[in-house]
Amino acid sequence: MNHAQRFHGTRVLVTGGSRNIGRAIVERFAAEGAHVAVNGVVPGEAEDLAARLVEAGHAATAVPADVSDPDQVERMLARVDAELGGIDVLVNNAAVPLLGRVPFLELTLEQWDRQFDVAARGTYLSTHAAARRMGPGAAVINLSSIGATKAHRSAAAYDASKGAIEAFTRAAALDLAPHGIRVNAIAPGAISNTRFQALDPSVQAREVAPIPLGHAGTGADVAGVAAFLASADAAYLTGQVITVDGGLGVQARQASAEIEIDPSVGGAA
Template identity: 55%
Template sequence: MTTPCSEGPSTGGRFAGKVALVTGGARNIGLAIAVRLAAEGAAVAVNGPDEQEAAEAAAALRDGGARAVACPGDVSDPAQVAACVARAVEALGGLDVLVNNAAAAMVGRGHLFDLDPADWDRSFAVNARGTFLCTVAAARVMPAGAAVVNISSVGATRAHRSAVAYDASKGAVEATTRATALELAPLGIRVNAVAPGPVINDRYELLDAAQKHARVRPVPLGRMGDGSDVAAAVAFLSSPDASFITGQVLTVDGGLTAQIRPPGTDPSLDRPAPDPAHTVAGQPQGPAS
């Protein structure tokens, strides 16, 4: 498990006095989000399907000075979701931010003809149903001014190869984001989503150097994202700085989805970036006299 950073919580941060629940918060992007919210003053409830892992993540946050509890459970199960929300409210005193990060990460990846309906169902059970269940349970106890942030994927709008179930479920997450934003707006609860692109996680770390390079090559900013990139976007959308933003999806992908064709598809256009010191109005300068 990735360990939280050593930076302690801020007593005067944007989330001072607030309580956040992060589903799937014990590892990877979810843990980075929990760490970021805690660093800005939030008390954090860490959800995850593995009880020990969630407990370890919460303990690590407490070691860093934050108030934190574990509320393990399967987000696709209404009873477990209700228990998790109740645990967060009872232990931490309320609920102001919900981050729906829990995901079945590309289960059953393969060709469409080989997709097991059970893998389709599991993708939707965790990614879409879980988002719905957690949002409803949290919204029942949230005050006006609260925020929900759903973690989607660039796969919701730009298909991965051989990931039909995952991409379809993330498309459902984005549709749910817009619909629930309208439903909860009269209560003063905002709902938005963050759609990460290529982000370093446990699976990425298992790749060899050539595979890692292949993942980075299409990204215009020239690097993989990491959990802190996504966490920063989540913190913004959860904060009063985004008080007039709801029903939106913020893409965090290093420019990946801004391009029509990635590098390598048209070699005549693949060239090194110009040196700003040797260009004028975008035109290369001649040799210095």
């Protein structure tokens, strides 16, 4: 099906949108005609991506902000209002990259708080600010992880923050339904990103061995689901979590207990 201009006139904000999964989502919406507001916290990244999209003939605006800061979030949404004229789709992708495993007894309060500040608090703040500006037919899409329901060793803060996002998705879906706003989530599994691609080929092979489809996913795989959830084809879906993991989670027993989760959901956060 040709979706070339499916989102023409649609205003989309993607948090953590300057790299990895977030970037793929930004590029997918831009390619289908949306005006995309690119959020990121790493200096210059959101601006660079937005400029590249504009050069390619797409509509894009950079809105850098730390989504864990309520004042910055409010300013970000005010800028989206001013430059895009409103918001129709919010993708809450920002998260703290999981760059290494931390056994629970070594996990610090600061590490725990940072995960929740960006992933859970950021999702709440951005949704709360956006929903007050949205009208009927709008959509919120949250990025979770397979770790929300199937725990990973030495990833308690990450997994717990993603579990919170899934609970929030269901609760917000109920409360926002009377306003015509749908709220859904995506739970990616192993995704080939910059970290994955830097691994030794033998390590990559071990990582994908338990995946029924036989390979890691890509940001484009996640972006396609995000586009579906934002589209009219998903008009009767709300409160749902769509798993994008190549079949990893449906097995009774995985071949390895140490499959890596994607650490870059929201990689710019």
